[in-house]
Amino acid sequence: MSTTATPATQTAEALLSRPEDPLAFVRTVISEKLAQRSSGESYNPDHAMAYIKQCYAEASASADENGRLCLRPKRDTNATPSGDLASNKRLVLLEKLIQAFRVITMQLDPMEATNSIIKHTCKILNAERATLFKMDPVTQMLHLNVAEGASEISVPFGKGICGVVAATGKLVNIANAYADPNFDSQYDMQTGYHTRSILCVPVRNGQGQVVGVMQALNRSGNEKDTGFTDMDEEVMTILAAQAGIAIQNAQNHKTALQAQKKVTEVLDIVKAMHSDLGINSLIFTVTHRIQRLVGSDRCSLYLLDKVTNELWTLQGEVDIRIPSNQGICGAVAESGKLINLKNAYEDARFNKEYDQKLGYKTSTILALPLHSHKQDVIGVMQLINKTDGIFTPDDEEILTTFLSIAGPILENSPLFLRAKGTGGENELTGRPVSHGKPVTFDPEMNQIQESDGAEDEE
Structure with a gap:
């Protein structure tokens, strides 16, 4: 049952609240009581008396330890129909967001x-277009990941509206773009x-990084x-x-699939190494399949002759x-530790002459040691120029795992005997292979050139 404000009820509440503006107070009370009336409920004179009793009962219950009555809690006298409209809009937006999240989580x-x-986003904000850019930390570029009504585009970090938002991590709301x-x-x-x-906002991961x-x-x-609007900013955030x-x-989904694929590929390579492969075929199989596995431009496998x-x-x-003491591979052979270079030209151990002679540009290098079953260094594997950025910790992990398996296998293979200089025949020609044939060789790039006057062994 709701009550209706009458002169008596208004007087009772006015006496309790002692408002500064009685007329405004009466108007507020009337508005409140009308809003509380149920739909279709008619006026009943008994409501007034019930309300007077309610007023005094609440006042008595709110009295302090000295018997002073607490004033009626102040209400927002500035409330307007437009304020109610804004509240309704927020409720509508909230409902749309809840519906959107239900669809998204499915x-x-x-x-x-x-x-x-x-x-x-387009639907809730009444926007013509919406775009999502994903940041590449390696290239420092924002690449269009998903777009509604837009085509392929990339934005440099710190440039343009999106680039600035990515760099600062702060929301930008522009009424006039130009x-x-x-x-x-x-x-x-x-x-x-x-x-x-x-309206442009940063997208962060669980660690708060943009x-x-x-x-x-x-x-x-x-x-x-x-x-x-300000409300749009809240929704967009x-x-x-x-x-x-x-x-x-x-x-995470992409990483899991890639990891599964790499593990399968490593097992296939190990299986191939156990088959009856000749020396050339063994080197070709290992280097080319590892090159494809990691995604590099080149891959080389070297064995160490300690004699x-x-x-x-x-x-x-x-x-x-x-x-064995020169270049990146030599450094790995001596230290027994991997080397991962994001920029080869910044490392003093890298020889730039071969790049200059061959017109090649070495950017990234990953070189790892190959160990025997006794954990002695018996070789080095080197990969050059990751095709999609830099060599990652995941690359290091998968190759370290592979080489820990491959080391003992290669240690007992004919390939390792050849590395010790015990001789053998080339599987393709049937001829003994020259160990001292004069060549110029780029150990970083796996490129050779025979020197002038070099003679083939018969």
């Missing part, structure tokens, strides 16, 4: 979940699109050129948090021997 595929986030100095209008000119308003940027373009509402989870899940202090490998019909 997506088992991380990429599908990301697509769903972008679509709901008035902002960071806005790059080149994309508009190329596509014929006209960007008006932009892993991407989410952007909404051109909010459209009752007024075509209205910009994004919530959606960006979901996008961060989706990006992390996608990366001559040389690293040895075979290329075609030629035995290649280099001093």
Whole structure:
């Protein structure tokens, strides 16, 4: 049962509350009581008396230890219909967000979940377009991961609206894109699109690191050129948090699949090494399949001859021997520890002459020791130029695991006997292979050139 304000009830509450503005107070009380009345409920005179009793009962219950009555809690006298409308809008947005999250969480595929986030961003914010950029920490570029109404695009870190948001980690809300100095209008000119308003927020992973940027373009509402609101910023930030989870899940999913594939490939290589392969075939099988496994431009396998202090490998019909204390491979052979270079030219042990002679550019190098069953260094494996960035800790781990298995196998193979200089025949020609044939050789690149006047052994 609700009550209705009458002069008597208003007087009773006014006496208790002692308002500064009695007329405004009465208006507020009447509005409250009308709002409390159930739909279709008619006025009943008994309500007034019940309300008076309620007022005095509440006042008595709120009296302090000295018997002083506590004033009626102050209500927002500035409440307006527009304020109620804003509250209703927030409720509607909240409902839309809840519905969106239900759809997003049902997506088992991380990429599908990301697509769903972008679509709901456009729908909830009334945006013409939305995009999600994923940051590549190696290249320092933002690459378009998912887009609604946009084509392929990449943005340098720290450049443009998205680049600045990625660099600063701060939200940007722009009502007039062309008035902002960071806005790059080149994309508009190329596509014929006209960007008006932009809302751009950072996307973070579970550790709080910025892993991407989410952007909404051109909010459209009752007024075509209205910009994004404070409420839109809140919604976008919530959606960006979901996008961060989706990006992390996608990366975890990709990493798990890659790890499974690599383990299978390693087992296949080990199985092939146990088969009856000749020397050339063994080297070719190991280096080419490892090159494909890790994703590098080149791969070389050297065995250590401790008698001559040389690293040895075979290329075609030629035995290649280099001093075991030179270059990156020599450093690994001496220390027994892997070397992972993000920039080969910054390491003094790297010989740049071969790059200059051959017109090649060595950027990244990963070189690892090969151990015997007694953990003695018996060789070195070297990979050059990762095809998609730098050699990662995952690359180091998978290759270290492989070489720990391959070492004892190679130690007992004909290949290791050849490394010791015990002789043998080339499987392709049936001829003894020259161990002292004059060649110029790039140990970093696995490239050889026969010297002038070199004679083939018959």
